Amino acid sequence: MGVKLAIIGYGYWGKNLVRNFNNLENCTVKYVCEREEKSAKKCSNLYPGIKVVSEYEEVLSDPEIDAVVIATSINTHYDLSKKALENDKHVLVEKPMTDSFEKAKELKRMADKLSKVLMVDHTFLYTGAVSYLKKKIDEGEYGQINYIDSTRVNLGLFQQDLNVLWDLAPHDISICFYLMNALPLTVQATGISHTENNIENIAYLTLKYDNDTIVHFNCSWVSPVKIRQMLIGGSKKMVVFNDMEPTEKIKIYDTGFRVRSDQEKDEFTADYRVGDIFVPKVGTTEALSAMAQDFIAAIVEGKEPDSNADIGMQVVRILDAAEKSLKNNGQEIAL
Numbered sequence: 001m002g003v004k005l006a007i008i009g010y011g012y013w014g015k016n017l018v019r020n021f022n023n024l025e026n027c028t029v030k031y032v033c034e035r036e037e038k039s040a041k042k043c044s045n046l047y048p049g050i051k052v053v054s055e056y057e058e059v060l061s062d063p064e065i066d067a068v069v070i071a072t073s074i075n076t077h078y079d080l081s082k083k084a085l086e087n088d089k090h091v092l093v094e095k096p097m098t099d100s101f102e103k104a105k106e107l108k109r110m111a112d113k114l115s116k117v118l119m120v121d122h123t124f125l126y127t128g129a130v131s132y133l134k135k136k137i138d139e140g141e142y143g144q145i146n147y148i149d150s151t152r153v154n155l156g157l158f159q160q161d162l163n164v165l166w167d168l169a170p171h172d173i174s175i176c177f178y179l180m181n182a183l184p185l186t187v188q189a190t191g192i193s194h195t196e197n198n199i200e201n202i203a204y205l206t207l208k209y210d211n212d213t214i215v216h217f218n219c220s221w222v223s224p225v226k227i228r229q230m231l232i233g234g235s236k237k238m239v240v241f242n243d244m245e246p247t248e249k250i251k252i253y254d255t256g257f258r259v260r261s262d263q264e265k266d267e268f269t270a271d272y273r274v275g276d277i278f279v280p281k282v283g284t285t286e287a288l289s290a291m292a293q294d295f296i297a298a299i300v301e302g303k304e305p306d307s308n309a310d311i312g313m314q315v316v317r318i319l320d321a322a323e324k325s326l327k328n329n330g331q332e333i334a335l
């Protein structure tokens, strides 16, 4: 009962979405739409109560369907989201929201005009670790954020239609935007392709803010090891967020520095502070389940979702600027 849903795309990520929405009590997954026969069959076998269809028009034209979840490849997000909104459905679309800032803006305008929920699955915002960091940063516990430096590399699947930034950086950008609550002033990206299709498989993205904050992301599909690590340097404390750690994902270092100017000698000296390391207990609920609940709450209670359309749109804005920078030899692009 409750909200009636259709999920389009039963691929790698769609499977996780179907499992999580199917476990919620206040919604019913009425349809899965999957055009590949083998995947569709797997879904039917696993969920006999869900109607599996191959054409999305069938689910969009069903007046019983309140909301559509889109888990297809990025180049289809805009068209499918637009059609779903036009058919009076709330929309949850996978990250990144669209493949251009213009399209993201248009979808948000449409959703606002039609009073429909438009949400983007930036799953990391719902992890215990990121929720904890958000609370502490908002409370000023770490002071002014001077830098964020993130490494997201592994021997990843080369995508055919998008580069490594569009694939991996949405996670880092959404976390960063959520934690900092601000847009950078400039975006700069460099990268390289080791394949004939010229799609970058290694890329470095730098964001500069107006308050002496610098953010750097290292994204790669060609690393021999998998690293998911974010360093956050605050003026009071510093944080290591290692998502590969099963339990101790966050370590807070009571570490800092203070610069003194020695006027007699006409030079700067730095005092360092190396204090205790604290490992907080963070929530371990599956992030995707919390994300799914947030979408349903947005529909039923009118709650603004944490991963709202604005975050989705700003992530794409930064990716769009990064793409321009990549194609112009790392030129700094003002937002």
Ligand SMILES: NC(=O)c1ccc[n+]([C@@H]2O[C@H](COP(=O)([O-])OP(=O)(O)OC[C@H]3O[C@@H](n4cnc5c(N)ncnc54)[C@H](O)[C@@H]3O)[C@@H](O)[C@H]2O)c1
Residues within 6 Å of the ligand: 008, 009, 010, 011, 012, 013, 014, 033, 034, 035, 036, 039, 054, 055, 056, 071, 072, 073, 074, 076, 094, 095, 096, 121, 122, 123
């Ligand atoms: N939030 C996350 O952490 C996370 C993780 C992985 C992937 N994703 C996102 O999920 C999306 C899908 O990625 P994936 O890795 O699951 O891709 P995938 O190729 O494994 O799955 C996509 C599925 O959609 C189906 N499909 C495509 N167009 C369709 C249509 N018009 N009608 C019916 N079925 C259609 C395909 O047949 C395929 O099975 C991407 O946007 C990706 O960025 C998000």
